[in-house]
Amino acid sequence: xxxxxxxxxxxxxxxxxxxxxxxxxxxxxxxxxxxxxxxxxxxxxxxxxxxxxxxxxxxxxxxxxxxxxxxxxxxxxxxxxxxxxxxxxxxxxxxxxxxxxxxxxxxxxxx
Numbered sequence: 806x807x808x809x810x811x812x813x814x815x816x817x818x819x820x821x822x823x824x825x826x827x828x829x830x831x832x833x834x835x836x837x838x839x840x841x842x843x844x845x846x847x848x849x850x851x852x853x854x855x856x857x858x859x860x861x862x863x864x865x866x867x868x869x870x871x872x873x874x875x876x877x878x879x880x881x882x883x884x885x886x887x888x889x890x891x892x893x894x895x896x897x898x899x900x901x902x903x904x905x906x907x908x909x910x911x912x913x914x915x916x
Contacts, residue, residue: 876913880905 861869862877869877880902887901888894 872910876906876909879909 862881863874865872865877883905884898884902888898891897
């Protein structure tokens with residue numbers, strides 16, 4: 806009986822997911838890709854990501870909270886510099902930020 810109810814929940818979840826996907830495919834040919842509503846959603850998504858990153862850096866939890874604020878802000882600045890100065894490549898910003906954070910942590914242990 807438990808196995809049957811698990812299959813019913815699974816199939817209902819699949820059906821609920823694919824109904825919306827099917828509806829999106831059916832109306833997608835009538836939607837303009839450069840419509841202002843999509844620009845608004847893009848800005849909203851960027852704003853949410855920026856707020857989450859800022860919250861993580863300014864008010865961290867866990868092990869990141871043990872680092873002083875300047876140990877978190879300097880690698881962020883390095884990540885922005887690497888990203889913007891070297892062709893706006895995401896992986897460059899990540900490498901610069903991670904390298905800066907690791908270097909500051911190592912320097913802090915040596916001093």
